[in-house]
Amino acid sequence: MAQFEIKRLIPIEIFGYDASFTNASLYMVIAVVLITSFLIFAMGRRALVPSRFQSMAELSYEYIANMVRENLGEEGMKYFPWVFTIFIFILTLNLLGMIPHSFTVTSHIIVTFAFASMVWITVTLIGFVRHGFGYLRLFVPSGIPIWLMPIIIPIELISYLIRPISHSVRLFANMMAGHTMLKVFAGFVIGLGLIGGWAPLAFLVAFTGLEFLVAFLQALIFTVLTCIYLNDALHMHH
Amino acid sequence: MELAAAKMIGAGLACSALIGAGVGIGNIFGNYLSGAMRNPSAAPAQFTNLLIGFALAEATGLFGLLIALIILFG
Numbered sequence: 001m002a003q004f005e006i007k008r009l010i011p012i013e014i015f016g017y018d019a020s021f022t023n024a025s026l027y028m029v030i031a032v033v034l035i036t037s038f039l040i041f042a043m044g045r046r047a048l049v050p051s052r053f054q055s056m057a058e059l060s061y062e063y064i065a066n067m068v069r070e071n072l073g074e075e076g077m078k079y080f081p082w083v084f085t086i087f088i089f090i091l092t093l094n095l096l097g098m099i100p101h102s103f104t105v106t107s108h109i110i111v112t113f114a115f116a117s118m119v120w121i122t123v124t125l126i127g128f129v130r131h132g133f134g135y136l137r138l139f140v141p142s143g144i145p146i147w148l149m150p151i152i153i154p155i156e157l158i159s160y161l162i163r164p165i166s167h168s169v170r171l172f173a174n175m176m177a178g179h180t181m182l183k184v185f186a187g188f189v190i191g192l193g194l195i196g197g198w199a200p201l202a203f204l205v206a207f208t209g210l211e212f213l214v215a216f217l218q219a220l221i222f223t224v225l226t227c228i229y230l231n232d233a234l235h236m237h238h
Numbered sequence: 239m240e241l242a243a244a245k246m247i248g249a250g251l252a253c254s255a256l257i258g259a260g261v262g263i264g265n266i267f268g269n270y271l272s273g274a275m276r277n278p279s280a281a282p283a284q285f286t287n288l289l290i291g292f293a294l295a296e297a298t299g300l301f302g303l304l305i306a307l308i309i310l311f312g
Contacts, residue, residue, distance in 0.1 A: 166301075169304060170293065170296075170297040170300065173297070173300035173304045174296070174297075176304075176307070177300060177307075180307075217289055217293055218293065221289070221290060221293040
C-alpha cells in the first residue's frame with residue numbers, strides 16, 4: 001500500500017492550508033506536458049496524408065468526436081473540448097501509472113471525486129440553465145401511473161444524487177484494486193522464490209496486460225458516462 | 239473478539255459482492271456472444287455497448303471490494 005503514499009516534494013502553505021506540490025501534482029504536470037507536446041507536435045505539419053503521429057492525434061480526436069456526436073447530436077460538439085480533455089487527461093494519468101515505480105494519480109478517491117463532482121455540478125448547472133425548473137422533470141419519467149410516483153420519484157432522485165459517488169468510485173476502485181493486485185502478486189513471485197515463482201510471474205504478465213486494457217477502458221467509461229449525463233441534461237427525454 | 243480479527247472477517251464477507259459482479263459480467267458477455275453468433279455482421283457495432291455494460295457491471299462489484307478495503311485499512 002506504500003505505492004499510494006502521497007509525498008510532499010515542495011512544501012507550500014497558503015493561509016494555513018497544505019497546498020504542497022506533491023508527487024500527485026508532479027504526475028499531473030507531466031501528463032499535461034505530455035498531452036500538450038504530443039498534440040502540438042503531431043499536428044505541426046498538418047499534412048493531408050497523415051504521418052504516424054498525426055494519425056494517432058486524428059484517431060483520438062475522431063473517436064471522441066464520434067462519441068460526442070452519437071450521444072449528444074451535432075449541437076453537442078460545443079462541449080467536445082471539455083469531453084476530450086476529460087478523456088485524454090484521465091487516460092494519460094492511468095497510463096502513466098502503469099510505468100513501474102510510478103504513481104497512479106487516479107488511484108486516489110479525492111482526485112476521481114474532484115473529476116466526478118466537476119462533471120455532476122456542470123451537468124446540473126447546464127440542465128437548470130437550459131430548462132429552468134423544468135429540469136426537475138428528469139425525476140418524473142413519462143408513462144408512469146400516478147400511484148407509482150411516490151415510489152419512483154425518490155428512487156430517481158437518489159440515483160441522480162448518487163452519480164458523483166458511483167462515477168468516481170468506479171474509476172478509483174478499478175485503479176486502486178488493479179495496482180494493489182499487481183503488488184500482491186509481485187509479492188508472491190518473490191515469496192515463492194526461484195522454484196515456484198514462475199506461476200505467479202506468468203499471471204502477473206497477463207494481469208499487467210489486462211491492467212493496460214482497464215486503464216483505457218475506465219477512461220473511456222468515465223467519458224461515455226459524462227456524455228450520457230450531459231445528454232440527459234441537454235435533451236430531456238423523460 | 240479482537241478488532242483485527244473482526245476486520246478480517248468483515249473484509250472477507252464484504253468481498254461476497256464480487257459474486258454479483260461475476261454473474262453480471264458473464265451475463266453481458268454471454269448475451270453478446272449469442273447475439274453475435276446469430277447476427278455476426280451486427281456484432282462490431284455493439285462492441286462499445288459491450289464494454290460499457292462490462293464496466294458498469296464491474297463497478298458494483300468493485301464498490302463491495304472498496305468497502306472491504308475500507309474495513310481492512312480505514
